[in-house]
Amino acid sequence: MQLRHIANRAQETRVASGHSSPLPLTSLSSLPAAPPPAPAPIPPLLGPDPRLILPSIGEVVYEWDIGTDRLTWGPNLFETFGEVAQGEFGMGYAYGERVSRESVATRYGAVMQSAETDAGQGVPFQVVYGLTRPRELGPGPVVWVEDTGRWFAGDDGRPAHAHGVVRIVTERHEAERKLALGAQIDPLTGVLNRAQLAEQLARFLAASERSRKPFAALLVAVENLFALNRTYGYDAGDDVIAGLARRLRENIRACDAIGRYAGNKFAILLENCGTEEMQAASQRLIDTVGLTAFETSAGPIPAMIRVGGVIGPREGRDPQVLFQHAEEALDVARQGAGKRFVAYTASLAREDARLRALQVADSIVSALTERRVELAFQPIVHARSGAIAFHEALLRVRLPDGTAASPGALLPVAEKAGLVCLLDQRVMELALERLVAEPELRVSVNCALHTVLDPEWPDRLAAAVAANPGVADRLIVEITETAMIEDFDTTRALIAACKRLGVKVAMDDFGAGHTSFRNLRDLAFDIVKIDGAFIRNIATSEDDRFFVRTLIDLASHLSLKVVAEWVEDEATAQILRDWGVEYLQGAHFGSAAARPAGAALR
Incomplete structure (x- = not known):
């Protein structure tokens, strides 16, 4: 040739x-x-x-x-x-x-x-x-x-x-491999994250169907973590959580799996395990954890656990159902001074959980009706100057006695009860009212998965923006990675609708483990907010530094502005400045308050 x-x-x-x-x-x-x-x-x-x-x-x-x-x-x-x-x-x-x-x-x-x-x-x-x-x-x-x-x-x-x-492309491949690994592992504990847990549970279900042998799914929770955090500080609380992960992992078999389910909860999947074996294994873990205090930055701290367990596939042939049943069992185990391990049965916690969920749902409806849904504003600053760039509007629900309810306790019930869209709608109304009242203010508003997937939401947003002229270019809508994975096409259509209105769009929890490079490139985001779980330890963790730097480089390559969340000290802030992060958010720059701090700059 x-x-x-x-x-x-x-x-x-x-x-x-x-x-x-x-x-x-x-x-x-x-x-x-x-x-x-x-x-x-x-x-x-x-x-x-x-x-x-x-x-x-x-x-x-x-x-x-x-x-x-x-x-x-x-x-x-x-x-x-x-x-x-x-x-x-x-x-x-x-x-x-x-x-x-x-x-x-x-x-x-x-x-x-x-x-x-x-x-x-x-x-x-x-x-x-x-x-x-x-x-x-x-x-x-x-x-x-x-x-x-x-x-x-x-x-x-x-x-x-x-x-x-x-x-x-060796260097690029290694960066992508590290990024993929980080997307599977919880950075604090080194065990699987929740998304990978769900995949592992699906594999256990498939294997059990083939072998006709049962398996167990345990949910393990640290007892009184709130009291530990209040007494010893959050860093010591994190040390306990990380230490518990190591201790649990050391006391299960190689064929079993462990991951961080949420906060202070871990999930353990035990292969070829029936009811009696599940009870014995759970009691052994309870005894092992309580035997020795955990070494922390505040000194040795004793901690105990409570465990809820369920047998699959007998009590459920779907990962979500099995985890829900394990949660019900754990809820019973955490009540009062009863047994530290409870196995799920069909009637065990269903009625109790249903009544408590109804009570929370009623309180949400009452709060909406009585105008007790409020906003708190946390500043997001320019990394270089420290001047306020915009604020994130955070949901607050005021109880009849004047105290504030924890969003973490309300939102899961609101999602199950179909009320989260109403909460999001009220938050958006309050945010737009504040934007009209303060012409220099810029605000970002979170949208839950159910809201993003609601086909009528873009039309409601368009009507609200049209009723409040001059606010669209000062509004940012935050969408989580989970929403993208749930329905990519609907998310893309929603982003396009926001763009037509002049509203900017941010991807929240960037790096939490779902978004592919291709999806990120194909969606017209303006801003990405790096999940704070990766930010808070970059001053001390080489792995977190590598992971966050990779996320920043990727965002920069795609011309996306970056917000780093959970910035709690100047050392972390300076590292992020040196890496070219545009915006910083966290306790170091101000906590959420009822009124925005200062005049927001464009």
């Missing part, structure tokens, strides 16, 4: 795959037995020397004759890949043997197993995989590459030859 034709083919491949920059090339050669000699001078008409350009950006072109299985590489192969390119590298089968076992895809699979048909222009492909050096050189690091190319069919319609560009 002529040299210029190969170069043009490589350029076509990059254009078809979104890589539009020119790809200078002077020659292709069959793989030599040893590193090639110095190439001949580059003809001026082909521009800069590719021997300098391609290695500098970690790229090498190739041609693959599928009929003969021969791979022909560009002259910068050894310069680019080093020892990975040593040994047999000129045949497709040999190249395939060098693909790392960690890879989930290969060039062979992308080409030979393609469902596409070549209509004469070739079929583009792009795949990422790892390459290892020859076995005789011993173990070495995996070099991760992105293979972008195009295959062409022969007379029989099957792939006959392919060409493309292989680019080193």
Whole structure:
């Protein structure tokens, strides 16, 4: 094949795959037995020397004759890949043997197993995989590459030859792997997060259906965590939670699973476990935890746990149902001085839980009717100047005696009772009233999952904005990652509706573990708010620093403004400033108050 034709083919491949920059090339050669000699001078008409350009950006072109299985590489192969390119590298089968076992895809699979048909222009492909050096050189690091190319069919319609560009992406791959790992693990405790717990429980259910053997799901809660936090401080409370995670993990089997369910609650899944085994295992955990105090920053602190358990799939064939039943059992275990472990039965806690939920739902309805739903405003400041950029409007419900109810206790019931949309609507009304009253104010408002998925909500927002001229460009709607995963298309439509009104949109809890890079890119967010659970320890945790820095770089690449939540000290604030975060939010800059602090600046 002529040299210029190969170069043009490589350029076509990059254009078809979104890589539009020119790809200078002077020659292709069959793989030599040893590193090639110095190439001949580059003809001026082909521009800069590719021997300098391609290695500098970690790229090498190739041609693959599928009929003969021969791979022909560009002259910068050894310069680019080093020892990975040593040994047999000129045949497709040999190249395939060098693909790392960690890879989930290969060039062979992308080409030979393609469902596409070549209509004469070739079929583009792009795949990422790892390459290892020859076995005789011993173990070495995996070099991760992105293979972008195009295959062409022969007379029989099957792939006959392919060409493309292989680019080193090891650094990017490691960053994405770390990000994916962080999306599965709770940063404080090092155990699975809630999303991964649900996936694990689904796997346990599927395995149990096949084996016909039961399993147990336990919910474990620290007793009197509020009192611990009040007495010893929140840092010591976190130390107890982290220590409990370690102790629980050390006392379960390798086949079992543990994750952080919420706050001070952990979920444990016990494989091949019936009622009697569940009770014995729970009592052993209770005794083990209570035996020794936890080492904390405030000194040794004793702590006890309570446990609720359920047997699957007997008491539920759905993860949500099983967790709900385990919560009901735990609620009974936490009442009074009764048993520390309670196993779920169909009638155990249902009536009690139903009555308590009805009481909370009634209090929410009363608060809405009697205008006892209020807002508190927490400032969000410019990272560089410290001047207030905008405020987040936070829900507060005033009880008849004048005290404030905890949103954490109300919102789960409001969601189950279908009242959360009414609360969100009232919060939006109050926020718009304040925006009208204070022309310099800018406010962000949270929207719950049920509100985001309500098909009538965009129309209500449009009507509210139209009734209050001049507020749209000072309003920010916050949507959680959970809403995106629940219904991507509805979320995208809602964002588009907000944009048409001139309302900005922020993604809340960024990094909590759901959003893919592609989804984030495809949705027109203006702002991302990094989940505070990752922020609060960056001054002391190298892993959290790496994870947060990766999130910031990703947001910057997509031209998104970043808010860092839960900034509680100047050391954390300075790290975030140095990394280019635009906005900071947290106790270090002010707590939530009934009135916005100062005049918000644009």
